[in-house]
Amino acid sequence: MVINFALGLLAIFLVIILYIKFSAVQRLEQDYRKLLKEAEETIGSYVYELKEENEAFLSKFKERQTVVKEQEGSTGEISFDKKEPEITQDDINSLLSESIDAASMDNNKKAIAFEELSTYDQVAILLEEGYTMEEIAKKLNKGKTEIELLWKIRQ
Numbered sequence: 001m002v003i004n005f006a007l008g009l010l011a012i013f014l015v016i017i018l019y020i021k022f023s024a025v026q027r028l029e030q031d032y033r034k035l036l037k038e039a040e041e042t043i044g045s046y047v048y049e050l051k052e053e054n055e056a057f058l059s060k061f062k063e064r065q066t067v068v069k070e071q072e073g074s075t076g077e078i079s080f081d082k083k084e085p086e087i088t089q090d091d092i093n094s095l096l097s098e099s100i101d102a103a104s105m106d107n108n109k110k111a112i113a114f115e116e117l118s119t120y121d122q123v124a125i126l127l128e129e130g131y132t133m134e135e136i137a138k139k140l141n142k143g144k145t146e147i148e149l150l151w152k153i154r155q
Contacts (some may be wrong), residue, residue, distance in 0.1 A: 036117060045113075123151055 114122060117139065126136045132149075137144040 120150055123147055127151075 114125065117125070119142070122140060123136055126139065131139065133147055134144055136142075137147045140147070
């Protein structure tokens, strides 16, 4: 009777240990899936950005080709002695406003992208920018100890 009771307790103990191990494996699997999803999103955004840059390059290249074809004229040769039109103040202002708009759009994208990053990635970026652990904790509204632990665990 005592042996049966001891074997029953041993069986219950082993089931509990098995459950704990199984839940740990499930947590690891969830973390792995999360990391995989983050990697896919990062690669996807990189490919999308590369595609946009490629399309912009191709459109500029096609514009240049049409200009070259217009310069070739009837002789079939490119004329290099033509003078470019004078740059006006309106041209300068339009170019400056386009570059300012593009820069502000990039900054907005970076701000949105920063908020979407994981806490670890945010900490890594802020450390690269020279922030201290205290400043990072204040900026992310987290505790200093939490940030330090996160950084140490991930290294």
